[in-house]
Amino acid sequence: MAQKAKPDTAGLQELKKALAAGQPGKLYVFHGEETYLRDYYMDRLRKQILSGGMGEFNLHELSAKDMSPQKLMDAVDCLPMMADRTLVTVVDFDLYKAGEKDREAYIQILSQLPDYCCLVFIYDLIEYKGDARTKMAGALKKYGAVVNFARQDQGDLVRWVIRHFGALGKEIDRRLAEDLIFLCGDLMNNLLSEIEKISAYARQKRITQEDIEAVATPQLSTVVYRMTDAIGEGNYDRAASVLGELYQMQEPPIKIMWSLGRQMRQLYSARLAMEQGKGTRYLMDQWSIRSSYAAEKVMTSARRVSTAWCRQAVIRCGQVDLAMKSTGQDGKELLTNLLLELAASSARQRR
DSSP states (O other), X not given: XXXXXXXXXXXXXXXXXXXXXXXXXXXXXXXXXXHHHHHHHHHHHHHHHSOSTTGGGGEEEEETTTOOHHHHXXXXXXXXXXXXXXEEEEESOOGGGSOHHHHHHHHHHHHTOOTTEEEEEEOSSSOOOOOTTSHHHHHHHHHSEEEEOOOOOHHHHHHHHHHHHHHTTOBOOHHHHHHHHHHHOSOHHHHHHHHHHHHHHOOSSBOOHHHHHHHOOOOHHXXXXXXXXXXXXXXXXXXXXXXXXXXXXXXXHHHHHHHHHHHHHHHHHHHHHHHTTOOHHHHHHHHTOOOHHHHHHHHHHHTTSOHHHHHHHHHHHHHHHHHHHHXXXXXXXXXHHHHHHHHHHHHHHTO
């Protein structure tokens, strides 16, 4: 499996330095999965630039449907009112998909931004796909900064979780914070709502595992991991119980099947890595797993099963996935039978 390149953080570091110095630049492109960070830094930009009682008069917002070179030029040319600078935001406009004539006009505008203007292109509902070979990419790099708000590294995210519990008057240890991230995913907006929910539920100052399990909403991949772990132990009853949880979450069988197949392929990779004397880091690189905690859980599960069992499980998952898509058979029945088959074969190999 191809390894994903690490996200470019140069733009974010440049933005942080500019804000710390109180001197935001003239041009930014904001994009990336971590919308919490994007909104946080957008708010900091607003507060620095739109200071004073007339701040909102110096904010100019353009939508994608209204965007044109002339309208952007008009917004950029507006002089600040009783302030030093203006802020211009453009939401969900793909600079790379504009017509050739318009692209040239936009590049010309970007090259001549006045010192009083800060222009921010925000990619929210559309994905930013920069092409380094184009003039547009060169202009953005030359005149501004492309800021990728990527998912955070595990260490930074754990510290963030601990701080936010602390802000709510609660304490959580590092291991439980890692477990919460594994359970609910690593996007900060979602984690923030879970932190608030758990803090409101917990009666004591120190957060416990029971508090998390009582109110936290798990992500699909975590629930499927529990099911896979039960299958690997040959425990059909527990696997079936977890499958019931997934149905209660109203997850469609085809989506569960996709996640189960992926989990089995990870398990197989972990078994092969162990046979070759490789460990958690290898698995993280192969599957772009950001958390060593999550990767170690997969390795732990892999120690309970054989390579032959993993290979057969991957094959059967592929066969059942194809049957769901092509035969019209009942998806729930196919899934239940697959779980029974895999759990039974796992139990036999453990005797």
